Amino acid sequence: MALSKQEFSRRRKALIEMMGAGSIAILPSAHEKARNRDVHFPFRQDSDFQYLCGFPEPDAVLAIIPGREHGECVLFCKERNPERELWDGAIVGPERAPDMYGVDDSFPISDIDDILPGLIEGRDKVFYSMGFDAQFDARLMEWINVIRSKVRNGAHPPGEFVALEHHLHELRLFKSAEEIKLMDRAAKISCEGHRRAMKRSHAGAFEYQLEATLVHAFMEEGARAVAYPSIVGSGDNACVLHYRDNMAELKEGDLILIDAGCEVDHYASDITRTFPVNGRFSAEQAALYQVVLDAQLAAIAEVKPGNHWNHPHDAAVRVITEGLVRLGLLQGTVDDLIANESYKPFYMHRTGHWLGMDVHDVGDYKVGGEWRVLEPGMVMTVEPGIYVAPDCAAVEARWRGIGIRIEDDVVVTKEGCRVLTEAAPKEISEIEALMAG
Ligand code: GLY
Ligand code: MN
Ligand code: MN
Numbered sequence: 001m002a003l004s005k006q007e008f009s010r011r012r013k014a015l016i017e018m019m020g021a022g023s024i025a026i027l028p029s030a031h032e033k034a035r036n037r038d039v040h041f042p043f044r045q046d047s048d049f050q051y052l053c054g055f056p057e058p059d060a061v062l063a064i065i066p067g068r069e070h071g072e073c074v075l076f077c078k079e080r081n082p083e084r085e086l087w088d089g090a091i092v093g094p095e096r097a098p099d100m101y102g103v104d105d106s107f108p109i110s111d112i113d114d115i116l117p118g119l120i121e122g123r124d125k126v127f128y129s130m131g132f133d134a135q136f137d138a139r140l141m142e143w144i145n146v147i148r149s150k151v152r153n154g155a156h157p158p159g160e161f162v163a164l165e166h167h168l169h170e171l172r173l174f175k176s177a178e179e180i181k182l183m184d185r186a187a188k189i190s191c192e193g194h195r196r197a198m199k200r201s202h203a204g205a206f207e208y209q210l211e212a213t214l215v216h217a218f219m220e221e222g223a224r225a226v227a228y229p230s231i232v233g234s235g236d237n238a239c240v241l242h243y244r245d246n247m248a249e250l251k252e253g254d255l256i257l258i259d260a261g262c263e264v265d266h267y268a269s270d271i272t273r274t275f276p277v278n279g280r281f282s283a284e285q286a287a288l289y290q291v292v293l294d295a296q297l298a299a300i301a302e303v304k305p306g307n308h309w310n311h312p313h314d315a316a317v318r319v320i321t322e323g324l325v326r327l328g329l330l331q332g333t334v335d336d337l338i339a340n341e342s343y344k345p346f347y348m349h350r351t352g353h354w355l356g357m358d359v360h361d362v363g364d365y366k367v368g369g370e371w372r373v374l375e376p377g378m379v380m381t382v383e384p385g386i387y388v389a390p391d392c393a394a395v396e397a398r399w400r401g402i403g404i405r406i407e408d409d410v411v412v413t414k415e416g417c418r419v420l421t422e423a424a425p426k427e428i429s430e431i432e433a434l435m436a437g
Contacts, residue, residue, distance in 0.1 A: 071104020238403025291323030
């Protein structure tokens with residue numbers, strides 16, 4: 001189900017077109033990170049690097065060189081090593097990389113100091129994402145300085161450094177059909193995890209047990225990673241936006257907020273559902289929940305080509321503010337409360353973010369100082385919420401400690417949008433029916 005070689009080649013072509021002749025782009029892979037002695041965190045390839053070549057190993061560097069006679073896409077990578085491979089599994093090696101990953105040319109990473117300055121020499125522009133990897137920044141400057149030291153021999157060092165991420169992230173913002181397929185799969189698996197977690201919930205269970213249910217569903221379906229640490233917050237914990245402790249016991253009468261999504265082939269899903277521990281909403285919980293759901297549906301209705309990034313947020317803020325006034329948690333006129341941001345103690349975050357290889361994906365939200373206009377192929381989350389702090393003195397006690405968020409993943413289509421995460425129930429009646437069954 002992984003992406004085709006043609007997909008990677010299309011991406012490189014698009015980048016090459018943006019870069020133009022006389023340029024070179026240089027990208028390092030991610031590094032392995034130590035967790036403790038002899039143990040590493042699971043390796044996750046750098047998203048930009050992955051986007052352009054799909055090469056799965058650390059200790060690699062990719063160079064894209066428009067118009068280079070012996071191939072425009074050059075990969076430096078580890079050499080094969082039977083002894084290391086006995087311990088850690090197969091290494092691709094420069095001999096096999098072109099066939100396996102569609103790069104044009106490949107060299108041992110140990111030769112990079114000898115080869116890369118020669119590839120940079122004579123190119124005017126270096127496209128590089130500066131400031132994300134200090135060690136690699138310094139190495140790049142060393143390679144440039146090798147060329148500078150040879151100017152009296154006629155060497156031509158580059159005159160311009162361009163922010164690669166700016167161009168690359170514009171490409172990544174628009175998802176292809178193949179990418180949407182992967183995101184659909186991630187969304188489907190995550191929905192199944194949420195459904196199972198709802199069914200698993202009961203007073204006396206622990207937050208981590210619901211987390212285990214989610215991760216089990218993800219892994220069983222072949223998603224080998226979560227897109228971000230799962231948030232499983234019951235009762236007051238639901239009011240902590242990025243709660244990660246997940247250790248509390250579920251209490252009769254509380255709500256539980258689960259924000260969890262798996263990653264499939266480097267593509268994220270990001271879903272939040274909020275439901276009653278015992279399967280039945282109380283009157284207060286149902287009232288606030290319905291406000292959040294109405295806000296979310298109103299926001300989703302604003303996701304369509306021609307609308308801009310902030311339209312869904314504006315819609316959500318209006319419905320939430322109206323609801324808080326109607327229920328007596330805010331007093332005043334809706335327009336004033338919105339203008340004064342009086343809703344912010346209850347709704348303090350944005351209504352969404354781009355979604356893709358990174359859960360908070362790349363791409364500009366404003367262009368030329370204006371909110372970005374939505375176009376087909378963009379994928380975003382829509383995730384309004386209401387959080388009444390446990391110590392919120394401004395409201396009646398019966399509302400306190402209720403935290404609700406509802407989050408779906410949405411792709412902009414020609415006609416409007418499509419929700420990728422529909423299979424996770426969010427209507428009150430659907431949730432209660434699932435949990436009763
Ligand atoms: N899971 C993080 C977020 O919803 O943005
Ligand atoms: Mn999100
Ligand atoms: Mn989320």
